[in-house]
Amino acid sequence: MSSMGRRHSLADISYALVIGGLATLALLIIVAPVVIVLMTSFTEGRSLKFPPTGFSLQWYEALFDPSKSRQIHRAATNTLEVAAWSTLIGVVLATLASLGLARSRGRLARVADGLFMSPLVLPGLTFGLAALMYFTMIGLRPSLNLIIAGHMIVTVPFILRTTTASLSQLDPALNDSSQSLGASWLYTLRRVTLPLIAPGIFAGAFLAFMASVDNVPVSLFLSTARTDMLPIRMWGMMESTLDPRIAAVSGVLIAAAFLLMLLMEWTVGLTRRMRD
């Protein structure tokens, strides 16, 4: 009896050591790079060494200087503009589509749903290249509008997924009672359905916006020197000689991601939504 107990506790100790050790290593490997980038961005030196020498804001000053970093600023503005428009258009189209498909069980509805979700599994590079060939061959010149269209396609599944999930949790009796009390479809939509699924739409819009800001495969093919996008510019800053301002850009993006994350957690409970 006692020997069996010891064997179990030995197994428990080895379990705690191995699982705990690997989990700690996983946490370390997730967190350390973010901390290291933040620390490096405040270096006093001319290169990105770690540990950084001294403390200074020189790379942030260089980054925010409009004359020195005009290209980066334009790329950042383009990126935000594209993300805002592609998310806005995506929200309208995806909300309509989920309202239309939520209660259909037909074959056509299933095909449509599969089609709308397919950008999630399709390699982005294949779509990016296809879009470049298509727009060029039908005679469209590169512009931000084309990038907005491309980003809308690859980010719309995020909005569809969260909106459809909210709709499926909606009690159909609410809809029916509103209509049987004489409310028109539009009135019911405005006063009953939309307010109830708004958190779902909002969470999806947030994910879509972030995915657009982060998008590489579509922007890689559709952006040009005139319609530069931030991730592509940052790639350029890493590819040739390592431009230390990229540490400052990263610092800004880390701070933004952190704040947005807190904001979303408080407003719609993003992590709970992503776990479900």
Next chain:
Amino acid sequence: MTVIPSAARDLSLGQPGGWFRLREGQLALPLALAFLSLFLAPLLMLCGVSFFEDDKITRPGLGTWAKFLGDPFTWKVIGDTLLLGVKAVITTMILGYPLALVFMDAGPRLQKVLIFVIVMPLLLSVVVRTFAWIVILGREGVINQALLGLGLISEPLKLLQTELGLVISLTQIEMPLMLLPLISVMSRLDPNLRDASAALGASRWRTLFTVIVPLSMPGLVAGCLLVFASATTAFISQTVIGGVRLIYLPLLIWQQSLVVFNWPLAAVASLTLLISVLSVVGALSWLGRRSGGYVHG
């Protein structure tokens, strides 16, 4: 009161029975049109271009496919790309699964912190995460400084532009994709199952392999799918950390389309990427469905 089948319900805008009647399913039409003109049409054109033999796109034929698939170099690149995905899946699984186990056993407060830490990198640009690894793996980077400082090496190790460095970086970059589906499935497991297993005398290891792993299989398969699909197509990480001498399909597509301007070859290469990634993903999700449970992406 008769029940109207929902899908066929008429939507009357304004007065019931008003002049403007619309079937509910038609609300999906605008998005369907957008997908036809901006998604399906480009992909069809890509397929079309792949069946031309010259870079001016004038001579139709199977020549480009034949040339591409007849070249042993192509097969090496395809193999390397898929192998890179497999390696990233293995490393994220070895580190991610224990973290998911710890998450499952943690109290609600620790869970909140952990999920914040896990999701945060996902919201952080892939370019930033890639850049972090240049700082860590470079000649003057964290790892080399530490090893030199400890006197373990006399010369800086070359970690950038090696596959080892790339796999280490992808482990962190893709980790959230492994963790989120795992956590989603594991947090729905009934804790009584583990208690029952322990009460019946099973060690924690035995409970892990006979109870938890089989039940969390759908999450594990979903995580593997996401990591594989993402790591094989991670253009920025592959080019910046792997460098130009490690050639994977994404780099090949970029070179052929935007440097050499051989569009038919680029189309063939990108369709090859599509087919090889999707067939592995399809096989994995088929296995996942067979193992019980369903895969949700």
